[in-house]
Amino acid sequence: MGEQTVAASAAPDSSTPKAGACAMVIFGGGGDLTKRLVTPALYNLATTGLLPDDFAIIGVDHSDGSDDGWRDSLDEMMRSFVGGTGEFDPSQIDAKAWDWLKSRMFYLKGDFEDPKTFESVKGKLAEVENSHHTGGNVLFYLAVADRFFGTVVDGLGAAKLTETDGDEAWRRVVIEKPFGHDLASAKALNARVLKVLREDQVYRIDHFLGKETVQNIMTFRFANGLFEPLWNRDHIDHVQITVAETVGVEGRGGFYEATGALRDMMPNHVFQLVAMTAMEPPVSFDADDVRSRKVDVFKSMKTVKPEQAVRGQYDAGTVLGKSTKAYRAEPHVDLHSKTETYVALKLDIDNWRWAGVPFYLRTGKYMSTRTSEVAIRFKPAPMALFAETKTSDIQANWLAIQIQPDEGISLQFEVKRPGPVVDLKSVKMNFAYKDWFPAQQNVGYETLLYDVMTGDQTLFQRADQVEEAWRVVDEVLDHWGKSAPRDFPNYVGGTAGPVAADLMLARDGDRAWRPVKLDPGPEQPEGGAK
Ligand code: BG6
Secondary structure, three states: OOOOOOOOOOOOOOOOOOOOEEEEEEEEEOOHHHHHHHHHHHHHHOOOOOOOOEOOOOOOOOOOOEEEEEHHHHHHHHHHHHHHHOOHHHHHHOHHHHHHOOOOOOEEEEEOOHHHHHHHHHHHHHHHHHHHHOOOOOOEOOOHHHHHHHHHHHOOOOOOEEEOOOOOOEEEEEEOOOOOOOOHHHHHHHHHHHHHHHHHHEEOOOOOHHHHHHHHHHHHHOOOOOOOOHHOOOOOOEEEEEEEEOOOOOHHHHHHHHHHHHHHHHHHHHHHHHHHHHOOOOOOOHHHHHHHHHHHHHEEEEEOOOOHEEEEEEEEEEEEEEEEHHHHHHOOOOOOOOOOEEEEEEEEEEOOOOOOEEEEEEOOOOEEOEEEEEEEOOOOOOOOOOOOOOOOOOOOOEEEEEEEEEOOOEEEEEOOOOOOOOEEEEEEEEEEEHHHHOOOOOOOOOOHHHHHHOOOOOOEEEHHHHHHHHHHHHHHHHHHHHHHOOOOOOOOOOEEOOOOHHHHHHHEEEEEOOOOOOOOOOOOOOOOOO
């Protein structure tokens, strides 16, 4: 993952039950994902008492290693990870919880393409079942490069690791992103995986769904009577979703060259935000009720046409006060690379609620500020009444849901500026998570891991959803693959992205992107007021 992902979130209340006995097998135990996200998340679950008492972890990777060696490398990472965030210092690591976790971590050397590896996993699982009473329940986590997803699933199937002997025990498989790189490959991967596993055993991760603020979109919409009646084409002019990053490709040039911003972020993370914003209320929180309503949104998305898409690539610049290289000067990147590091799309959702309300989506590396938000622009009020007022530029309302880093919700509206004449000013009401809930160390994978252990698929992507998402972007991917961009690099590092993206909104009438900054919206209070 690119940026530092530590966020505040509420501590689970004491009524949240512990997950039941299980073993976890991490393929790619020595990899970056295990180190930076999976292990810290397991540690956080241990400190909040949500991991099962009967628990064991087996890390599988191709290099030589031992239980102690693996534990030590994770220990080193935890200390630098926690210290590196600047949010709390390493001395705050809960030694009891961390030692408890480490004592049940076991390392296994194995090549993912070798059937013997899966036999060894089977042997080790039998051992921990005995020593740690894991009850035959197993969570397989594929923290491996995507080219191994099919291979590992086949290996599990061939070794009969995905089945239990007719007892109650479960076997579940977590698959990371990217799930395919276009529609055809996603379909092929689904078909391969579903030859071995039932859909209810497959947990396709999109870590954006682990973010509290993303999950909260549904609560905010459906637990409040205030906004839902306005949440449709009669009252909403358009929606803007921004996921702006201040990191570049961070040594991932090789991966990024083959991926690009569109594949990396749109059909997965950004579309999840769209689905949460646009879905109909589900009849219950049952996983398939929620996922079916989300799939309805994906099915209603029109295929994006090349003229509804803008691509960008960063040039040298200054990000957060530091000079940054051009993308083409990054390691493992072609000097003439055509890969996009920024993408903006205009998405149409052709259903009863949203027809005629464009969703403008954008994401990019090396932008001016790290911020992710969903912003709803309401239709303007009839202005005749204010035609003669001093302020000519009367703003329509914005409702902004800040996903990260300053989690919260704000509503912008117009008020009368105090004084003898009628004059208007845009002001803002703010809710900030940090003002209402205690902050807790959270890397975004805690809820997701807990959900796999407790068998809740609500926050995971179903096969049909993944395929629909690729269908929506497939034409643009195809077009971009065939026609080289003429203006790359076309935005300076540390800015809001290419001018072409501004023009895309300007062409649609009086629309403009919100500024890429924390807390965009009206200027601050006047006259030194606080
Ligand atoms: C990953 C992408 O899936 O998400 C990265 O591959 C990106 O390129 C990251 O930086 C963003 O996630 P977060 O949680 O840091 O916003």
